[in-house]
Amino acid sequence: MxxxxxxxxxxxxxxxxxxxxxxxxxxxxxxxxxxxxxxxLVKRDFTLRYKGSVLGILWSLLLPLAQLLVLVFLFQRVIPLGIDAYPAFVFTALLPWTWFSSCLNSAGSLFLSNRDLIKKPGFPPCILVGVNTLSNLLLFLVVLPVLVIMIVAFYGKPLTPYFLLLPLLLVVNVVLIWGVSLFVATLNVFYRDIQYIVSVFVMLLFYLTPVFYSTSAITEGYRFLYNLNPVAVLIQSYRAVIFFGRAPEWGFLFIASVLSLLSCVVGYVFYRKKLHEIVDYI
Known part of the structure; x- marks a missing residue:
């Protein structure tokens, strides 16, 4: 004005x-x-995601459960890691990981697959990143009660007051995902190979993030490096407040929050710098 x-x-x-x-x-x-x-747009995306499928929203539960079954078979039966309540231990980390990986894997195509919307006058392309982030968050929240029932009913682990810290972790996670996804979505408009590079990166990051193993198995020399990975810290924090019923490691969570905010700032600055070119390139 x-x-x-x-x-x-x-x-x-x-x-x-x-x-x-x-x-x-x-x-x-x-x-x-x-x-x-x-x-x-979030409601529209969430509604259309499984439209026409027989199982509908149940796919949001079946996909991580299928991955969980494979991990449990491998690391509880074939190569036992000796972790108590291992299915719940893994599932607690698998849910936020699925949210993160789904958003990042689809980030590269967000602007390219929504050309018609982006070309409309006054439409902010960055809102598509928010839609993708929040739609996958809703799927996370849909499956969360199943995880809670598994932990409480099957393994007898009560929820503690630390469970109330979950919204804080969700906020940090949203900031991290939005920032990284916005950067990837913008960069992929100009370099179309980025989405494939990101897919490989996410696959490798899965093994470098303590989803199916405990950080206690990591040697001391590498554990500090793990704690500089905001995704790994968030995974451990979810596991702390939901599975173990204790406080997260505040120092590392603070570092992860700062890095998440930094990714958000970098992603948005890069997006604003390239905004006037996006419509021409798509």
Whole structure:
């Protein structure tokens, strides 16, 4: 909302307050419109995701369960790791990992597969990253009760007050996913190989993140490096508050939060720098 400097001459205190109030109402309305658009697109994406399939939303549970069965067979039967309540131990980490990996693997095609939306005047492409992040978060929340039932009913581990820290972890996770995904989505518009490189990176990161093993099995010299990986720290934090019923490691969680915020800033700055070129390239 542009205001000419000479237009301010002679404006009294009441006039300034009126301008501030009008500016506040303008930006509040703009933000409200963007949030409404985001929520509408999230609901649309979530509804259409499994439309036409026989099992529908049950696929969001069956896919991680299939992966869980393979990991449990390998590391509880074939190569036993000796971890108590191993299925719940793995499932606690597998859910947030699935959220992260699904978002990152699909980030590269977000702008390219939504050309028609992006070419509409006034449509912010970055909102597509938010839609992808929150849609997969909803799938996480759909499956979460199954995990809680498994931990409480099958393994007799009670939920503790530390479970209330879960929203904090979700916020940090959203920030991390949004920042990295926005960077990947923007970069892939100009270099189409990025989405394939990211897929390989995510596959390798799975083995470098303590999803199916405990960090106690990592030698001391490498454990610190693991704790500099924000994904690994978040996985351990989820496991702490849900499975073990204890506080996360606050120091490493703080570092992960800072790195997540940094990824968000870098991703958004890069996106803003390339925004005027995105429509031309897609």
């Amino acid at each position: 542009a205001i000419k400097a000479d237009g301010l001459a002679g404006v009294g205190k009441t006039g300034y307050l009126s301008l501030i109030f009008r500016g506040f109402r303008y930006y509040r309305g703009f933000l409200s419109h963007q949030l409404d658009l985001l929520w509408h």
